[in-house]
Amino acid sequence: MVNPVSADLPDPAKVPPFDHARAEAAVRELLIAVGEDPDREGLQETPARVARAYAELLVGMRQRPDDVLTTTFDLGHDELVLVHDIELWSMCEHHLVPFTGKAHVGYVPADSGKITGLSKLARLVDVYARRPQVQERLTTQVADALMEILDARGAIVVIEAEHLCMTMRGVRKAGSRTTTSAVRGLLRSDPATRAEAMALIHRGR
Ligand SMILES: Nc1nc2c(ncn2[C@@H]2O[C@H](COP(=O)(O)OP(=O)(O)OP(=O)(O)O)[C@@H](O)[C@H]2O)c(=O)[nH]1
Numbered sequence: 134m135v136n137p138v139s140a141d142l143p144d145p146a147k148v149p150p151f152d153h154a155r156a157e158a159a160v161r162e163l164l165i166a167v168g169e170d171p172d173r174e175g176l177q178e179t180p181a182r183v184a185r186a187y188a189e190l191l192v193g194m195r196q197r198p199d200d201v202l203t204t205t206f207d208l209g210h211d212e213l214v215l216v217h218d219i220e221l222w223s224m225c226e227h228h229l230v231p232f233t234g235k236a237h238v239g240y241v242p243a244d245s246g247k248i249t250g251l252s253k254l255a256r257l258v259d260v261y262a263r264r265p266q267v268q269e270r271l272t273t274q275v276a277d278a279l280m281e282i283l284d285a286r287g288a289i290v291v292i293e294a295e296h297l298c299m300t301m302r303g304v305r306k307a308g309s310r311t312t313t314s315a316v317r318g319l320l321r322s323d324p325a326t327r328a329e330a331m332a333l334i335h336r337g338r
């Protein structure tokens with residue numbers, strides 16, 4: 134069966150490899166554009182460093198969610214599993230500066246009790262975070278992946294983040310935070326399960 138989440142994504146095999154030479158040339162051009170001398174001693178290695186840094190920051194472009202949700206156990210546990218305060222670093226696709234905060238990720242496993250390793254929820258967040266992103270899409274993608282790949286009966290993802298494009302530049306509102314949520318399946322339709330999840334997320338704060 135074609136997985137809709139994966140089908141929507143560029144196949145990592147088709148995303149061209151990170152072009153270090155091209156990224157280095159672009160950073161050199163940027164340094165010239167801002168009035169710097171890319172050949173002065175302190176900047177000589179900077180294009181290569183920045184290229185390596187971006188390759189790392191955007192590594193999720195070449196990863197698939199089903200690559201990290203591989204480990205599943207059949208524990209017969211079919212009630213809410215929630216990991217909160219997952220550290221999050223992503224890159225705003227409008228300004229290519231970071232947004233950072235916390236993700237709270239929960240799901241109600243399939244009737245079969247198929248669950249995944251807790252660390253895999255954090256890895257799933259990273260797969261989608263380490264790309265040019267907007268917070269709303271990141272939130273949606275994590276929730277949809279849980280539903281589709283784990284056959285979860287419900288999913289909840291709440292992300293609270295500070296966007297550096299709003300704090301260190303632009304409108305410059307330091308401390309402003311944005312909260313987004315995506316709620317699916319049982320966690321959307323059953324008020325008691327949803328309230329339980331929200332209470333756990335708030336308690337973790
Ligand atoms: N919805 C949403 N907006 C975002 C996100 N990250 C950044 N933005 C916003 O994207 C918008 C881009 O607006 P533009 O007017 O095209 O860009 P700009 O001139 O740099 O805007 P300012 O940031 O207001 O200076 C800004 O309002 C940002 O705050 C995100 O994750 N979700």
Ligand SMILES: [Zn+2]
Binds near residue numbers: 225226230296298299
């Ligand atoms: Zn931005």
